[in-house]
Amino acid sequence: MRMPPFTLHTPENLAKALALANELDNFDWVAGGTDLLPNYKWHLNPKPNVISLAKVNELTALSGTVIGAMVRIHDLANSEDAHPLIRETAATIASVMIRRSATVGGNICLDTRCYWYNQTEEWRRSIDWCHKCDCDTEADCRVIPNQNTLCVATYQADLAAAFIALDATIHLASGAGARSMPFAEFFQLDGMTRNVLKPGELVTHVTLPEDAKNWQGAYQKLRLRETWDFPEAGVAAAWKLEGGKITGLRVATTGCESIPGDHSELAETAIVEWSGKDSIRELADGVRKAVKPVSNTYFPPAYRRKMLRVLTRRALAPLEHL
């Protein structure tokens, strides 16, 4: 298995990186490389240029409310400053070895995955390619046949759910300047475009609201093996308790569709008249109904949906008796 040749660029600071990005018209960013390089080895949309962010120091900030894109997942999981929910979520990502290399930005920008896409070149030739990597054949989607307009590959990054649950803001930068947006708005419902990043733009950091420390949360994740496997479904919940009452509740899902799901509206409705277990059950059912996974990962979609209900209930278990 050979990686296709590419030119590696290693700019030393953000300005140089963004300038370089302006010059090159066909390139990929690489941070930890744990997602990009396996995909390159499988010849999944490789680019002739790769810009490494390894030497860019501006992206490694880590505090209670600011998390740089180049922070290693391992450091995040072991950071005393980071929010407990973020720490908990980070600690479930992949395996120790991968966490040592992988970064927060890489996890947020994780390429979507699909049984028909994450395969070797020879394998994909045997199915006549697919929409997401069609080798100029205009091939159809193999999950939902007879259409080649939408890619339904699954977004399987854990951190996104936790960031949405904590109402984080994502910050981007490009040669044209910086911009930021609520975390959930970063994503675009298509397995190929995935997010709002424009050519030459990158994620610089994520910030949490000032009162994030008053929020507690939990992350529940479905996967066959306790290490290594991507989430087949993930539910993050965060809540704020004041005087024994739930004054805020946010729920987000990942690993089920091409983008993470923000279910905070459902949650907000649920806390208006909170009745413990029953409310949790109702909310869990709502989440299950709101998410529609397709058959392109290890577990069948029906099972993943049903498990969303269980995972939501388990994430919200601390609120059972309120």
Place this chain on the structure above:
Amino acid sequence: MAKGYRQAPGKSGDKKRTDGKRVAGQQDFGVPGSGGSNPHSNLQDLDYVPESVGGWKKQPRGPHVHDRHITGMTIGKSVPLVDSNWKVTGQAEYGDDIRLQGELIGKILRSPHHYAKIRSIDVSAAEAMEGVFAVATGQDSVNKFGVLPVTKDEHAMAQDKVRHVGDLVACVCAIDEATAIEAMNAIIVDYEVLPSIHDMEDGLKDSEHPIHDRGKYHIGESNVQKRVFQQFGDLDGMKSAPFVHESDWETAGLHHGFTEPHAVVAHWDPAGRLTVWTPQQVPHYLHRGLSAVLDIPMHQINVHRTFVGGGFGGKSDPFPHEMCAAILARKSGRPVRINFDREEVYWINRGRHPSRIQMGVFADDEGRIAGIETDALIDGGAFASFGHVTTYYNGVLHTAPYEIGAFNYTGARVWTNKPASGAMRGHGAVNSRCAVEVGIDAVSEQMNVDPMTFRLANLLPPHSRTITGFRVTSTGMRECLAKVREQSGWDEKFRNLPLGKGIGVGCGFFISGSGLPIHWDPENFPHATVHLQCDMDGGVTVHTGAADIGQGSDTAVAQAVSEVLALPLDMIRIRSKESDTAPVDLGSYSSRVTFMNCNAAIKAACELRDKVMKAAWEITGYNPDVLVLGDRRIYYKHDPAVGVSWLEAVHKAQADVGSLIASGAYRTPPMGGVHKGAAAGLAPAYSFSAYVAEVDVDVETGFVKITKAWAAHDCGKALNPLAVKGQIIGSCHMGMGQVLSEEMKYGRDGHLMNPDLLDYKIMSVHEMPDVVPIIVESNDPEGPFGAKEAGEGPLLPILPAVCNAIYDAIGIRINELPVTPDRLHKRIEKHCRKIKVDDPLDLPVPRFEPGPLQQVLVERAEAHAKRDHLRDIQEDRSSYVNGVLFGFDPDKPMAEQKEGWREAVVPTPQDLADPSKRAARAWGHVERRHRGDE
């Protein structure tokens, strides 16, 4: 008697060194044997010498024929594998580590279609490319091969058709990998796609384009590759039995998941001889295959086995890529290396067969197993591989360890357009064993008896015959069950645990070597041969063809030689890699190596020992009868001070006889029945095992976690307890993968969806339970020092133990493997609906109230324990056949004893009347030669 060889007591000097080093001229003894980390030789380690020959080692099951060869050196001691230092320091050379000067890189062009005719192949563009040295296609390899001579259906590259995605079409070799890939992609193949078969039941039907054509031996127009029918015993009695459990099993195909992908290097040397370096379990059959495919005599081929990075049966076929490398090397005149990607490993496969097994277990009102009825349809994929044997094994390997009233087996293996299935650890026995053991658990529940007691009351005794005529010598089944029962706290836990927690038991039975070699052998050619040579340095070089695939066969044979000659292991050198220097050994399959190769090694070592002892006799003046072999020293039994060092004796022997060499061979004794297929499953000995597993089941998600396993395995005698425990724990891990997560998933269009280690879910260390390995030693009369196999048998019982534990935890009987969370969750939902429970957390748990049969079986088990002990120590030497429990006289032929007793291997129309039996449908076709075809 030469001066200086006799110890002079008290004259060893005043100063005694304590650092283990010798003082020149002042040693206590004469020159000790060279080598060994300790310069001082020792007397025999009596702790390890059996009491039958004067040692202190207890022998609860009586003496063994090899007792007098035991010197207390290494047998029974936990020693690290002799090649482990190479591995842990990264110096072991695996297939991909071989580098030859001027080597080219070979790449294989594979089929993108499931099934297609090749209209044409255009290689001109590839050949014209710079850096490309040779291109080969099916035209360069017209000769067939296959691991079994009766079912040769493979070619190095496709002849006229490709039979599965990934089938080999052509190959190229070039100066580097990039050029080879480019050239491979430049080959233009014109295909005519044919309708492909993916479901194994479709393989039973007539087809317009059968995947293979076996000429007059072809079974109708179907894709049935092999069919088996065996009926033994009282079938009417079985059918009228009051307790019945019938279950329809579906088990997924598996891959071995070994670490090292296939890799091969081929080189034709200037003398015109071919050397092939490859991680092979069975170098000898590759040797034969290469000779057939390349049309050259075997003596022009040297098969060089590299270190093998895991085999488990997946490297035991001669492979087409090995032929490709040789063909390319011949065409290009340069060494050619082919390395596989992981995906190619899955395409060549040879893993466990996907199976559909209908299993009926019957018990009568006396608590006896009235019969086992099995119909097994197995999916062979595109080639025969070992499938002929697998089809038998799915049935015949569950005729023990229990005494059964009847055995009714129909089996069939079909070709489909998938990667070929083949032999995998526990070959053919695993799936049906799981079904039998779950069935036994279920009928015990119907009878209200403890499944442990039910098993103990129905075991075949030592020195008996199974219903189909297998000769069982030693069996430690009873002890295995007793030990896991006690250590797991079975009696307190069974049916007493809360919802979601369960405990289950399962047993296993496996061959210790295949009774007949794969290649039909009218001359009774030995199965294993070992040559020894000893030179001036006193060390012994062992030449053997046994393939060490990580299981430790080099260590086992070294231990056998070291034991007989009383030499430390570091004085034994193993040369087992090259067919040029190694005598033929049939290879590492069917768990045969320890049994057969160590027996050969003991014979060779005895011959060598006798030569050295004769020299010692001449030096010391004492007859070998009164001489004892200690550690590198031969001494007088009644005065250890009188003796001679190993090295001196070796020198004397060499002076006397010239070269000091010896040879030993092993062949199986004549045994078994005469019916068609009687040889399948026949073995010189059988291993037995019993496991208890404890599980946690999450009833809301369907996740199963094995929390602890007690694993008792009867390996006859643990030559190296460390290695045996390693095999038990490793088997647990592998079996656990099969029962909980591993499967080759095929997509709706028949594509293999998970040909990689991320989606082919091998359990990680996180999921690994605490395994308590328990070694049971039944002292096999024919095994080397009493040993039997420990490599495959230990895998079998973990599957049913887990399935039965899941039942104990949540009351659901498993009949589909693997028990992935989504599958189990579906079953839980269905079960909840059936018994009208809303929340799975409110599910009722099965409980146990002993019925009237329980006490009857307890008493029978106790009586049988006494019976077995007498047979073990050979106080009772009467014959025993399966059926005595049902009132038969063991000395009369079965058919004469009971009306209705059947022994049939050809079905009658009534036997096939049940349309729901799948494999039975294979008999609906008539073999072409019997239907009057030309």
